Amino acid sequence: MVHPSSVKINEVEFFELRDIIVKISGIMFSEHKKYLIENRLSKRLIELKFTSFKEYIHYIKNNPKRDTEINTLINLVTINETYFMRERGQVDYLISTVMPALLAKNKKNIRIWSIPCSTGEEPYSIAIELHDAGFFSKASIEVIATDINSDVVETAKHGVYREGAFRSCSQSFIDKHFTKKGADFIINSNIKSRVKFNVGNIVSSKIIPLMGTVDVIFCRNVLIYFDFDNKKVALSNFKDILSNDGYLFLGHSESVTRVSNDFVMSNFGTGIVYTKK
């Protein structure tokens, strides 16, 4: 039998797959993303020797190995765009205002959560700024970084980047914290060891016992991809995970307005921060 070099998705299959993806991850693909799904998954279907998306959907619904395949599916469809010091106004505010406020409360252990962390640029940027401002010697600070995509979490753990990841950084930021080897920039071990990575899903209730309580949440550039119900679930999970005097940062184009009544918004000039009511 001759196998095709690509597999086409029809409308019915697209809607069925889209419902599976949104139910698991919260990510809602609009109809014009049909070709993105087709492009990203076609190769996987061929690897599994399927000739239609119908067979693949049957497999992820019924096969005993479906959990492993669902993990692969999610890894293939997530959008992992990120870079160092993205939306830096919020990181600056963490350093100038949030950390001093938490320290003034004599917190023994301060936990900062970067979710979703993608390939690690966001949590490492946070760790670098905390390091440069001397906070690691003032308190026990944990930087925890989580993503649903197990592949990006593995990449993040290695801490090896290419030039494009530094589009928003000064040369001194790079020189101070990375070692160049060929085209690679390897994060220095004093920063790397400050970030603990794990795989987790913000729309699953399992994320609450996984994380315990944290003092700061950076959840940037993921809620824009979610449908309304899953935005609600994620924000409700954050309400449970965030300490009563904690801080929540969302991406510039994201907001809790009309989704959650559990947070109060404050504008600090270069960005917005939420605290619990």
Ligand SMILES: C[S@@+](CC[C@H](N)C(=O)[O-])C[C@H]1O[C@@H](n2cnc3c(N)ncnc32)[C@H](O)[C@@H]1O
């Ligand atoms: C565009 S990146 C954002 C990375 C970083 N926060 C930033 O702003 O640069 C979006 C990430 O969200 C992750 N993601 C999508 N759905 C998720 C979920 N339900 N739980 C955890 N991570 C999720 C994706 O795997 C992807 O790495």
